[in-house]
Amino acid sequence: MGDNLILSFRPDLKIKEEAGKIYLQSPVRSLVCQRVSRGLRQSMKTLTAGGGSEDFLSELAFKEDGAGGLANFYYHLQQFIERGFISYNVMMEQEILAIYTPFSGAPLFNEKPFKQKRRYRLSRFTYSRRDGQEIILESPLANGRVVLTHWLAAAVLHLLAEACTAGEIRTQFPTLPKKSLQLFLELLLSAGMLEEVDDAGISPGEGDEVLQQWEFHDLLFHARSRLGSHEQPVGGTYRFRERIAPLPAVKNPMSSERIKLYRPDVEKLREDDYPFSLVLEERKSIRNYADKPISVQQLGEFLYRSARIKELIKANPPAGLLYEASNRPYPGGGAAYELEIYLAVNECEGLAGGLYHYDPWQHELEKLSTRTSEVEGLLKYCSAAAGLKELPPVSLHITARFQRVAWKYQSIAYSVIQKDVGALYQTLYLVATAMDLAPTAIGSGPAKLLCRMAGLNYLEESAVGEFILGNKRI
Ligand SMILES: Cc1cc2nc3c(=O)[nH]c(=O)nc-3n(C[C@H](O)[C@H](O)[C@H](O)COP(=O)(O)O)c2cc1C
CATH class of the missing domain: 3.90.930.70 (Outer Surface Protein A; domain 3)
Structure with missing residues (x-):
């Protein structure tokens, strides 16, 4: 390799000396060198300050420590290489x-x-x-x-x-x-x-x-x-903690036109509901709808049972909770609950066609638009994805407020969001089954169209999932 290949310590390697020991720390590995000889110290100095060829470094060790120092040098060089401390400069x-x-x-x-x-x-x-x-x-x-x-x-x-x-x-x-x-x-x-x-x-x-x-x-x-194919931090690192305030758990109101939704009696449901195993065994995607449209009361019950906020939990830094969290019927990474639900309504008894946002805290719909051609565009997309001959009665468009998750998690934020969508999908399926409704998840959908319609910034909040719903044909 000769002088064309220069070995140096990677630039982000932290080195400190204490009580005769040299501590080396990369983003993922560390090493403590004890009883460092003069030759090894010289080689390490060179590796820090621009580096040198392997021959040059070994000569340094040889000059200072003699032939015996060479084995020590190569042993340590091997340790540095295995830990990923060494950069190769061509x-x-x-x-x-x-x-x-x-x-x-x-x-x-x-x-x-x-x-x-x-x-x-x-x-x-x-x-x-x-x-x-x-x-x-x-x-x-x-x-x-x-x-x-x-x-x-x-x-x-x-x-x-x-x-x-x-x-x-x-x-x-x-x-x-x-x-x-x-x-x-x-x-x-x-x-x-x-x-x-x-x-x-x-x-x-x-x-x-x-x-x-x-x-x-x-x-x-x-x-x-995932871990193992990179050296970036992974998990809840809160890297914006000192610079950016976390988003609140609940979005600011999106419309003054609000529709209070029906709240089912959960105690009664506990007694009257289908048994869990029946719901689980019966759950399936249904793409055939009854002539009688789904009602706004059914929609209210469906959203209450699957997606409402059961409890808001204030941030409590001394107890380790750095942002406002909540509890909902489905599980969510970090209890951040970044997912929002928008409804494109084609046909619903008691609710005019149009685009709505679900406020999970007030359990209300916020009306964003009437049944425009763009609302129809959302419904048409879902219809095509599910292979329907007509428009679905209602399509749910699930967005993520990305920074709710990215504020806390590093490397995994988007994968956590996708897992959360899966958890919500299954909950929507199970609740729909328990209510004798016709549910179907949709694999992909337009992200920017909904942004335009609901006035969302694509990078702050855009669609990550879709789901269609109606009354099932019996
Ligand atoms: C992530 C995901 C994406 C899906 N995407 C679609 C889709 O785009 N169109 C569709 O008709 N069904 C879709 N489905 C429904 C699946 O086709 C369905 O769950 C699968 O065939 C199993 O049938 P079952 O749900 O009746 O048990 C999706 C389901 C999931 C979980």
């Missing part, structure tokens, strides 16, 4: 072309032998974005991340959209030293961002039946919202 004369920082526990750099005559292409999962003041390269399949420090690195990536050999790249960029280019390609291979293609022009990713069925965005979402 040099181009005095400039850095790119920096690769493997995750802790990733396969060692340079494990995959690069072949001069073979053709390589970027994996379709590799992508580039700005992070702070850097352009970085990431992939849900990657073992680490790459910072593109020189424009030539980005230019090489452009060529790698098509399969090519290192030689073909060099003919385009003759000023790029051969060794630097080779190291850059080896680094991308090790990172899992580049793939070799065979003589037929097929890469393993393309031939693999499992990988073929992963779409880019699904795999990225999966990798980034």
